[in-house]
Amino acid sequence: MFDGIKKRVVCMWFPRLASDRVLRARPCDGPFILTLKTSNAERIYCLNTEAERRGLHRGMSFADARAFCPDLVSHPARPEQDARFLSVLRRWATRYCPWVGREGADGLVLDVSGSTHLWDGEAAMLDDMRAHAERAGLNIRLGCANTRGAAWALAHYSNDPVDGALEQLPAAALRLDEKVISGLQRLGLRTIGDISTTARAPLARRFGSDLLLRLDQMLGVQPEPITPEAEPPHFGVRMTMSDPIGLLDDVMGVTARLLDPLCKKLKAHEMGARKLSLTLRRVDQGSQQVELRLAAAMRDPLRILPLFERGLGEVDAGFGIDQMRLEATLVEPLMMEQIGATTPRNTPDQLNDLITRIGTRIGLENVQRFLPADSHIPERGFTIAPAAYSTPEGPWVSLRPRPLLLFRPEAIAGVGSTPPERFRWRRMSLTTARVTGPERITPEWWLQDESWHTGLRDYWKVETRQGRRLWLFYTPQNPGWFVQGEFA
Template identity: 55%
Template sequence: MSLWFPRLAAERSLRANPVDAPFALTLFDRNSERIHDLCPHAESFGLQRGMSLVHARSFCPGLLTRPANPEADQQFLRLLARWATRYCPWVGLDGRDGLYLDITGSAHLLGGEEPLLEDMRARLARAGLSARLGLAGTPGTAWALSHFAEGIAGPGENLARITPLPLAALRLPDQTCTSLERLGIVTVCDLYNLPRATVARRYEPDVLRRLDQALGSLPEQISPLKDTPSFAVRLTLPDPIGLLDDVMAGARRLIEHLCAELDAAQKGACMLRLTFRRVDQESQAVELKLARPMRDAERILALFERGAASVDAGYGIDMMRLEATRTEDLGMRQLSPASGWERNGWEKGGVEKDGIDDLITQLGNRVGLENILRFQPVDSHIPERSFRLVPAAYSNPVSSWPHQRPRPIRLFPPEPIDISGSAGFEPPSRFRWRGRSLTTVEAEGPERITPAWWENDDNWGTGLRDYWRVGTGQGQRLWLFHTPQNPRWFVQGEFG
């Protein structure tokens, strides 16, 4: 069976947020916003997929749009594939908007092929999904029926059902179909009646291969969708609990079992959800986002303590469930202690790194992991562009920076300084900055930095700069630069 969802993206979005108006999803493509998918109401105005949004609004000024989300569409299609296993155990994906089902030996469970199709069509309609179904002895013919002539092809009827259909029913590329149509070969029947040797000489092998697959002369296997591993454990309590110590004891048992499953699969948890069900059937959940993939039970338990303390137990908790909602691959690691580790300080370094990750996790669950930032170097000789801020949870620290010369700890926009008289090309002996009179005690430089000529940067409009590291008698160590083209002095940073 071939199951095709012609409006999968639009109907998924409308299921979440229904609207009573012409509706379309847009996607940025070829330097403009274009229609990605749309509802039947929008199609009645003459709109089509691939049409630019500006052009579409000229046909339908009241068009409502939302950005398309192809990743969410694929997740939804996978959910539909899981739902389809109620009809058969063998379900595979067909591109980005379809499914293949091998219902061999399972159609009689619903009274036959016709009742099975009617049941599936009715359930999808109640869910707000329009679907086209094709059933045949081969995947190729089933696909052709679902896309061009919905129905069932009985045993020995494959050829009779697909010969009136256009060449696109054979899943051939558009370029190949266009080339054949220019020669007057429009339908599958026209192609079937041609001498095979002629077709084989003039066209790619896929033309005859797709035809043979549709007719059953060549086998075609359906690749079943692999089940996504689920990491979840549950603890049902004979008597309700409410004290924090009891809750943490139950959480410890769950975390230890979950970490054992993660370790066996060489996975690490990135996001965890601990759900508490009370005796009044109300549930509360505590979510934990981790800065790094983790499967260390003791560390995870300590991170859950704050969230568990905020749970209202009510008349008691009778069930606890822990689930790793997001995981990543995490390879095996050496756990046996070795004297060499302690001598080289590796074990201590690992503990310190884990402590930093735990701190980022604790702070991130309060203010958001994306709000805890760290500096990372960027390949640029311009001081202002030689670093960037990235979320600490999703990046690794850099132990050494590529710059050979020291850079100030604090960097700020250039601030002019006041000089009495002419200072020349060397730092002034006395100058005034931020309302303070400073005296130069030592100076090291210059370091000449030229602007990036290929970038239009107004901050470097004065041209090249000569940087100096200046120590003052008042205890400040500043980063000064001089602009030779327009002789002036500025402060741009301060050393520790």
């Protein structure tokens, strides 16, 4: 009688996932660590083999690590990038079986039941996994068993990756909290064999049901499913033409037909495109690509289509284009908006379309806007950011009026702590008519700024008889007068 396929599970553990990810791009022969700020202190988040050989370990203070290793190389950790890298490894692992899930922040679990024969057995499959990981510069440990818990234990605590002796493994192989492990050790229960031969009722009363659940999951008494991650939606459409096209109007027409289904798919997932890539394949097998970067996420084909016109006008169709492919390479969440009779005109959309049109000519990064900053220092009262990747913030708040035009301080002649009655500025002779002030501004002591090395400043608003309305300041510590701005 056919009893079914025997369940087999493989656990992939990448013990140095974070450091391996960085060292793949920036190799380092010496000790290397990644640091992460925890509990108001920089600590070791991950390290390479050389750093561990020098006596460093995870959780160690960064200051202590530098004392141990003066030649230590360090970089800040990026856990979010590590998570994305693990997602890439998960897609790679699907070459061995379609059922692949995550195992914590640095591991994968695979249900290889029925697929090991494709690799001439489990041993050959595990060897292939090690070979691919080694070529990619990754440290990997493997475990293969009948249950997920047993595979995890073998990968983390055994030198025999295939059905090793579980009874000799430490209690930590049951994936328990450190407090539970310490409590078991105080009772003399140091291995899984010790725990499995102990009466279950006292263990449950003392340590709770999680201990027995983990033990049963390892032994296969309790099932532990493997939940694979769903593949992210792919926002791409393609059209093949029976007859080649080359006129701009024809290419724009096909682009419009591609935008409709793409935007419908974006709407179904409540997403909007920020970057679109249109690939045009010619009959001579050559291809050209037109990339459109949008100032804001959108999914309206009527708004997107005119933005492609400039890029498509520069395409060389050759002997004709027989295939076009449109893909949203960068998407963002874009929720639905309530529209009613009293809804105002969509001015932000018009502004974003204008930014996109200008950005196609000079680059989106070069279209910039001013944003308010929390600082009483005039030079730091604002920041400059790309308009496509920032949102207007405000309103601008200032206790005193600020000049519309601000420039570097320009020295003028003056004596005393009050504005001079007559002075020359930019080859102009000016006469003071009215003054307002002073407004004393002190440096931000927590920042080192060479432009404020003279100390505090007394600012005055000076209206001249010649019609210029200037912003002057006086430096008491090092007496001198300067013009820094001009009012409208």
